[in-house]
Amino acid sequence: MLGLPKSTEMRKRLPKKTVYAKFQMNTATKEKIDADISRITIANEITPSKINISAGEKVSSFFVLSVTLKRKDFDEKNIITLSKLIPQKILFVLEYENESKLAIFHTKLIQTDWKPTEQYSIELRGLSLDTVWENIVIDVGGLSMEQGNTLDEQIEVNEKRQKLEKEIAKLEKQAWAEKQPKKKFELANKVKELKKALNTLTITEEN
Template identity: 40%
Template structure:
């Protein structure tokens, strides 16, 4: 499953009731979990115990939680709360019917697009678990590696790039509708400045 080696398979049911008891969840949090989640399975463990791979400096193991959803539109706070409770390197594989999307937390919650179950793959690329984790996060976030730039900084840069793109799009629409020459000129100048900023992120 997910293109991972058979040696990493765990397939252990994680009962919601045990989570509620272990982490002393409030009734409101329990309600959110019950509304969104049908069941949780610890599907894989990626570690030096299950693969011939060395540990990373900060990453000793990566776990895949296969979460079956009751509905496709779910609350992100469910994922954030779960990751914060478990406090390990976790890849969440969300499944609704025959579609899957992946989620990880690295400075913020990062999610992939919905994929068909057959195309939902987790690539294991790297010489140690630290590099494997970074490459998985970048794959889910659809960002590329840059030498010398830490992963969390790379994610922040990508967030800023997306923010600039959205602002360029907003101002471009506004400029097209603007009839007053002076205001139109000001908008065009703002767009040019933003495009220069965007170019810096893409180099």
């Protein structure tokens, strides 16, 4: 899967009942997961002995989990729950019919877009599994690392930027539709303030 070395392949089914029993899930959580997830399979295990890359200080190994979904508009909280319960770094391959998206939890759930399953591949780049894992997070998140930022800092900056851009787009749409001059002016001022904040954030990150 994902073009990873054959030495890492496992293809081991992980029954949902086993997960429920091991982590003592309540009925409500079980029902939510059952509504979204059909099957969980451990597709690959990445370890130093299997790929000849040394363990890192934070990451000694990680799994690739193939998750077959029952619906495309799944509840993201179910994937977050799995990532928090299983005490291991996990790269999820979320599959629905002939499409997939990659997902990874690193301070928040990061996902790719949907596309045909066979088009996805992952490159293991780095001299240790710490670096390999960080590069996978960067690839899945489509992150452009800005100078001086740690991975966590970059994710936080991107999130702030996305929230500002979303709010600006919403207010611009409201201002365009607003007929009262006073209200239109107020909305335009709010947009101006947010654009200034967005510009300041960008300049701060560049310096």
